[in-house]
Amino acid sequence: MPEQAVTAQSEDFSRWYNEIVYRADLAAPSPVRGCVIIKPYGYEVWEGIKAGLDRRFKATGHQNAYFPLFIPESYIKREAEHVEGFSPELAVVTHAGGKELEEPLVVRPTSETVIGEAFSDWIQSYRDLPLLINQWANVVRWELRTRPFLRTAEFLWQEGHTAHATHDDAEAETMQMLDIYAEFAHDDAAIPVIKGEKSRLERFAGALRTYTIEAMMRDKRALQSGTSHNLGQNFAKAFDIRYLAESNQQEYCWTTSWGLSTRMVGAVVMAHGDDKGLRLPPVLAPHQVVIVPIYRRDAQRGAVMETVERLRLTLVEAGIRVHVDLREGQSPGFKFNDWEMRGVPLRLEVGPKDVEKDSAVLARRDRLGRAGKSFVPQAGIAAAAEELLAAIQRSLLEDARQFRDEHIQDARSYSELREVIETGDWARAAWAGSDADELQVKEQTGATIRCFPFDAGASSPCVKTGKPAERVALFAKAY
Amino acid sequence: MPEQAVTAQSEDFSRWYNEIVYRADLAAPSPVRGCVIIKPYGYEVWEGIKAGLDRRFKATGHQNAYFPLFIPESYIKREAEHVEGFSPELAVVTHAGGKELEEPLVVRPTSETVIGEAFSDWIQSYRDLPLLINQWANVVRWELRTRPFLRTAEFLWQEGHTAHATHDDAEAETMQMLDIYAEFAHDDAAIPVIKGEKSRLERFAGALRTYTIEAMMRDKRALQSGTSHNLGQNFAKAFDIRYLAESNQQEYCWTTSWGLSTRMVGAVVMAHGDDKGLRLPPVLAPHQVVIVPIYRRDAQRGAVMETVERLRLTLVEAGIRVHVDLREGQSPGFKFNDWEMRGVPLRLEVGPKDVEKDSAVLARRDRLGRAGKSFVPQAGIAAAAEELLAAIQRSLLEDARQFRDEHIQDARSYSELREVIETGDWARAAWAGSDADELQVKEQTGATIRCFPFDAGASSPCVKTGKPAERVALFAKAY
Structure with missing residues (x-):
């Protein structure tokens, strides 16, 4: 379906x-x-x-x-x-x-x-x-x-x-x-x-x-x-x-x-997560690798499954959490989409050609399509998977860091703060306001002070009151 | 105190x-x-x-x-x-x-x-x-x-x-x-x-x-x-x-x-447990080995503690859960009693003489006194501890099995059943009674049917009703 x-x-x-x-x-x-x-x-x-x-x-x-x-x-x-x-x-x-x-x-x-x-x-x-x-x-x-x-x-x-x-x-x-x-x-x-x-x-x-x-x-x-x-x-x-x-x-x-x-x-x-679904960091992913066996004819099944089981054992022995998708009656394409939606970091494809060539395909969830595919010899499967899992863990962190840093802006005045919040970004602003001032910002912008970050000292007056400020506050709309 | x-x-x-x-x-x-x-x-x-x-x-x-x-x-x-x-x-x-x-x-x-x-x-x-x-x-x-x-x-x-x-x-x-x-x-x-x-x-x-x-x-x-x-x-x-x-x-x-x-x-x-306190099976014991450092003079402390730390590391590396009792102002005797009460399977004593002789004393919780003490070379401490822990696990099971088997008796009549229960033992008896019969046994003896054991078939009539019985019931007072 x-x-x-x-x-x-x-x-x-x-x-x-x-x-x-x-x-x-x-x-x-x-x-x-x-x-x-x-x-x-x-x-x-x-x-x-x-x-x-x-x-x-x-x-x-x-x-x-x-x-x-x-x-x-x-x-x-x-x-x-x-x-x-x-x-x-x-x-x-x-x-x-x-x-x-x-x-x-x-x-x-x-x-x-x-x-x-x-x-x-x-x-x-x-x-x-x-x-x-x-x-x-x-x-x-x-x-x-x-x-x-x-x-x-x-x-x-x-x-x-x-x-x-x-x-x-x-x-x-x-x-x-x-x-x-x-x-x-x-x-x-x-x-x-x-x-x-x-x-x-x-x-x-x-x-x-x-x-x-x-x-x-x-x-x-x-x-x-x-x-x-x-x-x-x-x-x-x-x-x-x-x-x-x-x-x-x-x-x-x-x-x-x-x-x-x-x-x-x-x-x-x-x-x-992205538009395809979850992207789970390998350290927390229930399945780090999902194996999808691929075959068209029943005659191919035996050889494929034998290779799948051997590769599964090799990965398990290397301490990797592996799941084999044995569902009958679902196409490989359906399974690929399903596991992408469920955010499994690495997909291992094994088909009749892979059996022949002693190779396998590893596909990264964080880089969809051709760019994220590696063709690896079966003998090196565990090392390749380990390396890719570490790379995915790093790349998810880096993605998130880049996204975050692109969306935090300095606001030097209250009107700038309002503009920043209106774009959905977080605003970093010098702050020396009272509780009442803080509540007013919330009413007027929908943003709250998420925190006073440790690594930031203020070098300008408070965006709301104009008073001398010692601290910088991070304003954002929050869950 | x-x-x-x-x-x-x-x-x-x-x-x-x-x-x-x-x-x-x-x-x-x-x-x-x-x-x-x-x-x-x-x-x-x-x-x-x-x-x-x-x-x-x-x-x-x-x-x-x-x-x-x-x-x-x-x-x-x-x-x-x-x-x-x-x-x-x-x-x-x-x-x-x-x-x-x-x-x-x-x-x-x-x-x-x-x-x-x-x-x-x-x-x-x-x-x-x-x-x-x-x-x-x-x-x-x-x-x-x-x-x-x-x-x-x-x-x-x-x-x-x-x-x-x-x-x-x-x-x-x-x-x-x-x-x-x-x-x-x-x-x-x-x-x-x-x-x-x-x-x-x-x-x-x-x-x-x-x-x-x-x-x-x-x-x-x-x-x-x-x-x-x-x-x-x-x-x-x-x-x-x-x-x-x-x-x-x-x-x-x-x-x-x-x-x-x-x-x-x-x-x-x-x-x-026994009159001294807990006896924890090694598999479940939070501390499998407690190390008690022994020294009289401050001058001895350094050498003892150095050995203690070395032995601790050796045991930890062998996958053993170890605790060192560093409490000041408590005598070794107090500590021995305390850990016996808390059921730690093995006590490791390290004193100035042990430091000198490259040896240590291992004392079993399940065999108090001299009988449970081993004097072992420090070089073999992990192997000795592992072996003793396995022996303690076995001996606790064996003790419990022996105790249990000594206190289950066959009852061939209702009066025998009452006598057995009165001694505190469990009674094994052929049973074909009704719910009402079962409640009556409880009222008259304080014992309930704990279960019909899988491995027992009846070869005599029901102790309560005299009817032909297919099953044997185990009667006991219970928590």
């Missing part, structure tokens, strides 16, 4: 996104409002993300643990800003075991409160610090407008929670974890992100400072892809997390939290 | 269990009724369990996916036995986003219903079968009496859900997964389990047949450690899971489900 082509990104990016997510089998709609089902192909991408992060967390001394899904309602209320930030989004269990509960239980939207309560039990003295915990879990935030992976009522994530003796230790941890997110995005997801600090308005509810990695999608919108919070002593004071210092004084701890979610799957889709 | 000794198993097994769980830092109490916090040491055991199962699931063609936490209340009600079985244990979300929901959402106690609904969308024809899905998730069952790992309001598990074209395919899958559970228990957890079928009374709510692996704990109670269900066409009919057969007829699928949970952590504690 001929499949309809995917909507072009330029025509309707949002529709393109939904089509790809469902047609590439990353997710399926669910009967529960605002929730999706993560299908095996999408879940494998998430497993790759988990593995890449978990390895880095453990290498920096963090340990996984698991805390309850339910949080007593009174806990959420203990930190004033926290309750204000999360109250509108809570799902609440009022009945259990056939009875009404004495105190309603909130389904965790994030776990600072219940983990804060635990930390206050676990930490006695400076010897117990730092305490470095991570949790892989599901969380629920009752959002009104949802989109698969980007914003769903329930999502999967990791949330790190740490406690430290001093402000500086907590700050160093906050930055270390932001760096780990950025390194993961860069090396594994092939997404060049911009690290920076969030404005007061965009800060996590209850944090002293929030840092973020911001990525540019192919429609030029920004996607906040991971955040790391220095919580100061706010939660330590609300949950009485204290330690006996070497000085023999009781001191409040300094805590941090940091999270990255299944939203990253959406980031991979929107940072790399 | 001197720690109090652990309560002896013989004195109060239940208290022993709770003490070990908390003192070995497997779990911590939580402020949420019926829930515990799984601490890093316990979570690492669970990570080992997950890895061992996930590998086996994938090797047999299963794929992971993720389905919503919330299930519309109406779904639960669609399969008549299912709703009857689970209704009393449900936690219900009635409010979300500040509003009362039109339809309450149940927090999943298990996912047959929501996955059944998805399968009915995904499956069109026989080409889509078998559909082999697994989910790693948290579930909630509002139990009245809870115990860490064994029975908690929320727990972590995997639930497999598959759909097939025929009854026989579904039955083969059900048995394959039971075999995988048994193999995992045997090879990884060193627990020899008994495979068999559950009685009608103990069947999963909505299943045609339920199979189980049953393990004997050190207090001789039985622990149901994993179950595999042939669901027949019950859920397929309730959720309209149909496929177009090769005959061009619409047919209902045959489905299965199977689950194993964090309860397995409790099984490991209770199947192997």
Whole structure:
């Protein structure tokens, strides 16, 4: 059956996104409002993300643990800003075991409160610090407008929670974890992100400072892809997390939290995809190589399949994730399109002529057509595939970097900022405005301050107020 | 600080269990009724369990996916036995986003219903079968009496859900997964389990047949450690899971489900632990070897620590999980006791004399005292550790098997059955009773039918009714 082509990104990016997510089998709609089902192909991408992060967390001394899904309602209320930030989004269990509960239980939207309560039990003295915990879990935030992976009522994530003796230790941890997110995005997801600090308005509810990695999608919108919070002593004071210092004084701890979610799957889709569909970075691709056997007559089948199986084994032995498309009744052309849509980095074609000549064809997903095809001897298949996979990983990163850099413009005045945002690009502008100024920019342009990038200092006055500015802000429309 | 000794198993097994769980830092109490916090040491055991199962699931063609936490209340009600079985244990979300929901959402106690609904969308024809899905998730069952790992309001598990074209395919899958559970228990957890079928009374709510692996704990109670269900066409009919057969007829699928949970952590504690504490099987132990540096004077420290670090690296390179106990201000004796309590399979002691003689001491957790000590040359440390770890894995399994076999007795009459159960042992008895007979045994003895083991056929009449019996039942008091 001929499949309809995917909507072009330029025509309707949002529709393109939904089509790809469902047609590439990353997710399926669910009967529960605002929730999706993560299908095996999408879940494998998430497993790759988990593995890449978990390895880095453990290498920096963090340990996984698991805390309850339910949080007593009174806990959420203990930190004033926290309750204000999360109250509108809570799902609440009022009945259990056939009875009404004495105190309603909130389904965790994030776990600072219940983990804060635990930390206050676990930490006695400076010897117990730092305490470095991570949790892989599901969380629920009752959002009104949802989109698969980007914003769903329930999502999967990791949330790190740490406690430290001093402000500086907590700050160093906050930055270390932001760096780990950025390194993961860069090396594994092939997404060049911009690290920076969030404005007061965009800060996590209850944090002293929030840092973020911001990525540019192919429609030029920004996607906040991971955040790391220095919580100061706010939660330590609300949950009485204290330690006996070497000085023999009781001191409040300094805590941090940091999270990255299944939203990253959406980031991979929107940072790399094209009009043909997904383009998965080899590090995260469930199948790095798909083998499509090609034969016209049944007489050719045996020899082709024998070669296919031999090449498959060679690639598997080299540590490459391989899938053989054995579907009957589908033409090679249909299969090529299907796997291009599903974003497999490399396609290996094996036909009767290849069997004869001891060769095979490798076709790159990131360079369609003749330009991306290599004719390689079968004996060198593993080395050739490894080299091409590395090249694809680099080229996706480079593509994304180039696209991003072409679409960030400096704005020296407020009218320039408005013009830049109108083109869809991101605007870099000196900023010294108030919260009210920031809100006005949002109302007038639709853009928000994504972050104050670390590597930029201001050399001109604030674009909005004309006041002397110390920082440069990055403005963009965002998901 | 001197720690109090652990309560002896013989004195109060239940208290022993709770003490070990908390003192070995497997779990911590939580402020949420019926829930515990799984601490890093316990979570690492669970990570080992997950890895061992996930590998086996994938090797047999299963794929992971993720389905919503919330299930519309109406779904639960669609399969008549299912709703009857689970209704009393449900936690219900009635409010979300500040509003009362039109339809309450149940927090999943298990996912047959929501996955059944998805399968009915995904499956069109026989080409889509078998559909082999697994989910790693948290579930909630509002139990009245809870115990860490064994029975908690929320727990972590995997639930497999598959759909097939025929009854026989579904039955083969059900048995394959039971075999995988048994193999995992045997090879990884060193627990020899008994495979068999559950009685009608103990069947999963909505299943045609339920199979189980049953393990004997050190207090001789039985622990149901994993179950595999042939669901027949019950859920397929309730959720309209149909496929177009090769005959061009619409047919209902045959489905299965199977689950194993964090309860397995409790099984490991209770199947192997002794009066000194935990004894972890090497395959699942977070630390397989703990190194305790020993020195009296600061002058000795440098040389000892240099050797410790060298041996640590050698072991890590051999793929062994090693922890060095660097705690200051604690005596070696304290550390020995602490790690024995925490069940680390092998302790490596390095003192000034070992440095001098190029040797080291390896001490087995499963054989305390002199009998379990080996003096090995440092050059052969990795090989010696590997060999001992394999020996410990075998000996824990052998211990558990011997203990189990010593405590299962044949009962040829009802009075013999009562006597056997009174000693705490398990009774093997020919059975042809009704549900009412089975309930009466439970009332009169406290024992339930754990399963009808596969490998046993009856050669005498039913112990309760005197009727001709085809099957042998295993009776025991259980968790």
